[in-house]
Amino acid sequence: MIELNNVSKWYGTFQVLDSCSTRVDKGDVVVICGPSGSGKSTLIKTVNGLEPFQQGDITVDGIAVGDPRTKLSALRARIGMVFQNFELFPHLTVRQNLTLGQVKVLKRSDEEATEKGLKYLDRVGLLAQQDKFPNQLSGGQQQRVAIARALAMDPIAMLFDEPTSALDPEMINEVLDVMVGLAQDGMTMMVVTHEMGFARKVADRIVFMDHGKIVEDSPKEEFFVAPRSERAREFLARII
Ligand code: ADP
Ligand code: MG
Secondary structure, eight states, rough: EEEEEEEEEETHHHHHHHEEEEOOOTTOOOEOSSSSSSSSSHHHHHHTTTSSOSSEEEEEEEEETTTTSEEEEHHHHHEEEEEEEEEOOTTHHHHHHHHHHHHTTOOHHHHHHHHHHHHHHHHTTTTGGTTSOOSSSSSHHHHHHHHHHHTTTSSSEEEETTTOOOOOOHHHHHHHHHHHHHHHHTTOEEEOOOHHHHHHHHEEEEEEEEEEEEEEEEEEHHHHHHSSSSSHHHHHHHHH
16 A cells, blocks of 8 residues: 655755655554654655655555656545644634545535534544534544544545644543554554554554664564564663
8 A cells, every 4th residue: 555665865965764665555554663853754754745755766555656747635635644733723613624625625515524524523532522623622632633534535544643742641542542443444554653552452563763764664563572673672661
């Protein structure tokens, strides 16, 4: 579904990604972890064309992301992305947040978009909040709305960039529970997170990054029991 082949990227002279290769098969969950500044956010953003890259290639469902002829807006419409800071539209209600992209990008009717949006809002347990504005919700609720909004676009894959790291501890699980449910339903997911409980539960593979390189790309059993690199061992010892 998603394949990265020797992807390199520079900011000026600073190399932020160094020959990164990995793949995510349909229905798989790949967790990306590693120290701050190692390039995790940059890597995940290259997948839906939010960050350009200079070398290598990326294909998503057969579409070449780096090809100048590829319509990135069409690609992005098919890949859901959830960020650390929710990024809901503050001036729109929850229901309007859920329908806007469907109507504008997918050209669905208001009726169809509302029906679909509310279905996913119900799924994340927030149907009763549909008329509220984002600032009237807790951080955990806002993130669940952001996930519902992404799902309402019928994505072929979901990308998450530290979706729980801005949340108070008591709200982390309500968001992780939604993500575990998605994983168990067979969604293809790339998730940057340090929540190793989540990784243990649903990840198929763990990618460990350091200084722009993919240092380790292993089945989770292997990664947790016997990480191959010293850097991954140190990292795990610090966060678990
Ligand atoms: P992570 O998500 O693993 O913390 P990032 O992908 O955000 O790492 O950043 C990787 C490196 O690239 C960091 O050293 C960061 O300072 C640098 N970086 C990120 N964005 C930019 C940018 N727009 N311009 C220059 N350097 C950047
Ligand atoms: Mg990051």
